[in-house]
Amino acid sequence: MKILFVFLEDGGSVFKRSYGGLTLSKKVAAIEGEIKLQYNHNAITTLTNCNPLNQACLKMGAAKTMNRKISVILMLAGLVMLAAGFARGEAEQVLAKAIRICLECIGIG
Amino acid sequence: MNNLQLNAGRRLTQLASALLANSYLAGFVNRTIYQGKVKQLCVPFLNCYSCPGAVAACPVGSLQSLLASPTPRLSFYVLGLITLAGAAAGRLVCGWLCPFGLIQELLAKLGLKKYSLPRPLTWLKYPTLILTVTLPVVWIGQNGLGAPYFCQYLCPAGTLEAGLLLGLGRPELRALLGSLFTWKLTILVIFLVATVFLYRPFCQTACPLGALYGLFNPVSLWRLEVAAGRCNYCCACRKSCPLDIPVYHRPNSPDCIRCLACTKACPNGALTFSAAGRAGAREATPALRGPEAF
Numbered sequence: 001m002k003i004l005f006v007f008l009e010d011g012g013s014v015f016k017r018s019y020g021g022l023t024l025s026k027k028v029a030a031i032e033g034e035i036k037l038q039y040n041h042n043a044i045t046t047l048t049n050c051n052p053l054n055q056a057c058l059k060m061g062a063a064k065t066m067n068r069k070i071s072v073i074l075m076l077a078g079l080v081m082l083a084a085g086f087a088r089g090e091a092e093q094v095l096a097k098a099i100r101i102c103l104e105c106i107g108i109g
Numbered sequence: 110m111n112n113l114q115l116n117a118g119r120r121l122t123q124l125a126s127a128l129l130a131n132s133y134l135a136g137f138v139n140r141t142i143y144q145g146k147v148k149q150l151c152v153p154f155l156n157c158y159s160c161p162g163a164v165a166a167c168p169v170g171s172l173q174s175l176l177a178s179p180t181p182r183l184s185f186y187v188l189g190l191i192t193l194a195g196a197a198a199g200r201l202v203c204g205w206l207c208p209f210g211l212i213q214e215l216l217a218k219l220g221l222k223k224y225s226l227p228r229p230l231t232w233l234k235y236p237t238l239i240l241t242v243t244l245p246v247v248w249i250g251q252n253g254l255g256a257p258y259f260c261q262y263l264c265p266a267g268t269l270e271a272g273l274l275l276g277l278g279r280p281e282l283r284a285l286l287g288s289l290f291t292w293k294l295t296i297l298v299i300f301l302v303a304t305v306f307l308y309r310p311f312c313q314t315a316c317p318l319g320a321l322y323g324l325f326n327p328v329s330l331w332r333l334e335v336a337a338g339r340c341n342y343c344c345a346c347r348k349s350c351p352l353d354i355p356v357y358h359r360p361n362s363p364d365c366i367r368c369l370a371c372t373k374a375c376p377n378g379a380l381t382f383s384a385a386g387r388a389g390a391r392e393a394t395p396a397l398r399g400p401e402a403f
Contacts, residue, residue: 071196071329074325081189094175098166098167099144101282105158105159106282107289
């Protein structure tokens with residue numbers, strides 16, 4: 001999990017925000033608001049490849065990052081299922097079926 | 110790479126995949142099937158394991174066979190393979206590897222004009238998917254077992270690859286052919302004739318594997334991305350899409366088989382097929398106006 005630091009101009013407070021989903025764009029909305037902030041431009045740009053004031057870019061970047069995570073998790077789940085199937089001996093069961101002529105496939109049933 | 114090179118590359122990949130998956134040539138000569146241990150591996154696309162040349166198993170047939178066995182089980186092995194392939198690239202398997210897709214595409218060259226299917230017909234593949242998975246468990250025959258009903262009553266790939274070659278090719282099997290074979294042959298002929306007028310009608314309307322892979326399209330690692338800042342909505346992508354998908358609007362539609370023709374048709378290079386997020390968020394950002402632009 002990456003942490004985004006935003007430095008407030010008035011009190012020197014520090015926001016610590018986890019970077020994930022669309023939360024970042026909300027932070028940037030705050031930056032754009034009444035409070036004048038000094039923000040770590042380089043950090044935001046490095047994280048998202050976006051101008052921190054470009055909300056559409058931030059939203060899309062965050063969504064893409066989330067999508068990439070989902071697809072990687074799904075691929076890992078697929079690998080785990082594949083391994084579990086092997087462990088349960090399903091490959092042998094598939095082989096036992098596949099080496100016999102499938103009468104259903106031919107249309108004899 | 111231009112559009113011609115892309116098409117040639119795709120066609121070669123499809124041919125290589127079909128030949129590799131059906132490389133047991135002795136089977137075609139002797140009307141037998143391959144019985145080696147390699148056949149415990151599944152290919153990620155529809156390829157009947159009773160095709161004389163098949164050297165690997167069909168995922169749909171395997172999934173159903175295990176569901177219809179005396180101790181029914183949902184095959185993690187097959188579902189894991191499908192999940193892995195789908196999460197990696199969605200229906201890229203359909204567009205680039207499936208032999209039955211290749212057959213349909215080659216037959217489609219006979220037709221001059223292709224018509225679009227009414228959208229509700231493309232939804233039929235989802236009930237087919239549900240029935241493919243559920244029927245072997247819930248529809249129990251007189252012998253107390255289910256059966257691979259998709260293979261038995263619908264799959265035209267099985268009829269073409271196994272039914273015609275083995276069913277008609279071996280006298281002892283030919284003697285057993287009856288009304289079921291006639292039904293399956295009718296289904297095959299309907300799809301093959303439809304192929305002349307429609308683009309890959311079986312894939313669009315009835316393939317359970319395509320339906321499953323399609324669900325992965327929006328979340329797959331490799332996917333289509335539209336750089337909205339470059340898109341001027343000229344619809345060149347839609348015109349180039351054999352499935353008439355408005356790619357600029359729905360780049361990762363579940364119906365897309367990822368032939369990638371649209372990526373070459375776009376005059377502005379707004380479409381890319383890449384690992385999610387790798388194309389650069391800035392590229393995919395809607396065009397900004399005024400002081401927000403930088």
